[in-house]
Amino acid sequence: MEITTLAFYFFAALTIGFAAVVVLSRNILHAAFSLLFTFFGIAGLYVLMQADFLAITQIMIYIGGILVLIIFGVMLTTHITGVDVKSGKTGKTQLALAATATILLAATMIYVLTTTSWKTAEAPELTSTAEIIGTGLLTHYLLAFEAASMLLLIAIVGAAFIARKKHA
């Protein structure tokens, strides 16, 4: 077996396995730390798809930013020492309905995906995608890029405004 095939199955197992832990674990801190390995697995899949820039972005923003935010959220909104750190119990009916719906959805989508004959094109050999993405962002996608930067600014100001202590 080729090394890339092995690497694909390794990263796929890492991603799906830890994503299952995230969703099924009753302890919210275990879920938050499993999310770390899921994001690493996805970064590995990006590398296998020759998306080097996105892999680095994934590690820097998801693991270095969003995951740290989520863990802060867990620490600030739960009493770590108490039983409160466990996620509340869901009703049996709701659990059964959610499981049935998602399994049916997954089966349908996998059936459709595997029976469709996808038309693929041969990918040219690239050494790095960062340069092309940078050129694209500052030419064709300049407006979207500026809008995204404004959105981030508004999100920062809004988040700081919403989360601050109110002294009435």
Add this chain to the structure above:
Amino acid sequence: MEIGLTHYLVISVLLFTLGLFGVLSRKHAIMVLMGLELILNAANINFVAFAKYGGMNIEGHIAAVFVIILAAAEAAVALAILLNIYQHYHHVNIDEVDQLKE
């Protein structure tokens, strides 16, 4: 069997449905947020996979970059709102948070 487009799409479907299950079945608001992150990542895998198997089309990568930007903004604002909810209710169980004003 060589790794092709379908393999990545199946991974993406599994990740999406796991995230959807998390959103539907969890009560803790942060668990719901984690499910949302899984769903966004599944979409990103799809973008990158179609970019690669569509002849290294860079538009897919740029769409994925924007998804990551939106995910960061969403996580920041959502956690700020959760902190507010926690200050008011002393829990973040979304089944019991049912009032818009104090």
